[in-house]
Each structure stands twice: as structure tokens, then as C-alpha cells.
């Protein structure tokens with residue numbers, strides 16, 4: 692029987708997925724986070740890089756690979772709240788239907804501040820939604836990265852990725868991963884590679900993923916050049932964006948994940964991870 696994978700193929704997973712060669716007997720489909728979350732939970736795929744919050748919510752039936760994640764310490768650049776008033780004054784926020792993780796993170800960050808604006812699902816570009824009745828817009832992934840750069844860019848000799856302002860064109864951009872870092876001092880884990888406990892991946896697939904990741908990270912400049920062209924962004928932006936991710940679910944990432952789990956899903960089942968290479 693074929694083993695079925697579901698990949699969220701945003702640019703941030705390009706260093707793992709672009710050069711992945713699926714072993715015989717493994718097939719793959721792609722989609723946005725909410726589609727892949729649903730596909731895994733419905734049993735339509737056997738493994739997927741899903742929103743970490745769904746892994747936490749379904750910790751009774753899911754297990755995660757022990758050494759794969761999409762995490763960051765500090766800003767992520769592609770999970771953004773675009774807003775036209777200070778956070779404290781926001782009344783109506785448009786959420787993206789693509790994401791489970793960023794919505795759960797936004798809810799935690801608002802609750803920590805004692806804020807309760809109206810949250811509604813609405814698609815479209817942040818700038819358009821901000822001029823049609825919303826004072827905040829949550830966006831993720833490649834389009835959020837592009838919109839962030841349109842608002843706060845361009846980079847110059849003096850303005851680097853770490854010194855760009857957080858506003859432009861009358862819009863402020865709050866990077867949710869950076870806000871999480873200010874609140875907790877921990878990394879934030881957006882995605883883990885989860886599978887149903889009764890359908891663990893064949894070892895050849897996990898090994899192929901490790902090989903692909905090593906290749907991607909070893910050739911990050913090439914990956915960035917290719918994706919900068921696809922995204923229509925400067926190479927400098929995409930190289931920094933990719934370099935900034937933590938792809939190995941290391942101890943600090945797990946700490947951040949546990950802390951998020953305690954805040955967002957208080958009564959979750961214990962999180963389970965497969966064996967690390969060389970363990971057991």
C-alpha cells in the first residue's frame with residue numbers, strides 16, 4: 692500500500708522539500724496548512740508538515756518526527772498582523788483561512804494583553820482589507836512575506852533585514868513570532884512533521900528527508916536565488932528569510948512548543964515524538 696505524504700510547500704520548507712526524492716511506494720500531494728491539517732486528520736494522507744497547534748490538539752492520535760520543524764527564534768517575516776491602529780485599539784481583525792497556527796498564536800498574544808477584538812475570516816490582500824473596514828489583517832506564508840516587504844522595504848546599504856522599520860504606507864506590521872519571543876524568550880514552532888501513531892513513515896522516507904535537508908541547507912544560496920525569482924523579491928531578502936529558520940526541532944524549539952501548548956490547549960494529551968537518529 693502506498694504511503695501518502697501531504698506537503699505544505701511554502702517557501703520556508705523549500706530547503707527540505709525542493710530536493711526531496713521520494714522513495715518507491717511513497718506519494719505526495721501539496722496544499723496550504725488548513726488543507727494538509729484536515730487531510731492528515733481525515734486519514735487522506737499518512738504524514739504531513741502540519742500546523743503545530745493541530746498536532747497539540749490531536750496529541751492522542753498523532754506523533755511527530757523528533758528532528759524536523761519549521762521554527763524561529765525572533766522574527767519570522769511571514770506571519771504578520773498588518774494594522775492601522777495600535778494593537779490596544781484594534782476592533783476588527785481579518786484572519787486567513789489558510790492557517791491554524793497563526794490564528795492560535797494571535798489568540799494567545801491578544802489574551803496575554805487582555806484584548807478581545809472581533810476576529811473574522813476574510814481573504815484578500817492586507818492593504819485592500821485595511822481600506823475596507825478592517826483595522827487588522829493576519830496573513831501567513833509567501834504572500835505575507837511579499838506584503839511585509841512592500842510595506843517596510845526596500846533594503847538599502849543602510850537598511851538591512853534586521854534594521855528595517857516595522858511600518859510604512861500607514862501600516863504597522865507586528866511579526867507574531869517576534870512578539871512571542873518578547874513574551875516568552877523562546878523560539879516559536881509553526882510546523883512539525885506529524886503522522887498517525889498507527890501509520891509511522893517508512894525509515895527510507897525519513898532518511899530521504901534528512902538527506903534533502905542537508906542538501907538544501909548546504910545550498911541555501913541556490914535555493915534562495917530560485918525562490919527569490921519565483922516570489923519577485925530580492926535574493927538578499929529570501930536568503931535571510933530562509934537562513935533564519937530552525938529546521939531540526941531542537942531542545943529550545945521543544946521548550947517553546949511545550950509553552951505554547953500549555954497556553955493554547957491547556958488540557959492536551961502528552962506530546963509524543965518518534966526516536967531521534969541513533970536513539971534506542
Ligand SMILES: C=C(O[C@@H]1C=C(C(=O)O)C=C[C@H]1O)C(=O)O
Pocket residue numbers: 699701703724725740741742743761767769770789790791792793794831832833835881882
Ligand atoms: C512560518 C510559516 O509557517 C507555516 C505556518 C502554518 C500555519 O500558520 O498554520 C503552518 C505551517 C508552517 O509551515 C509561514 O508559512 O509563514
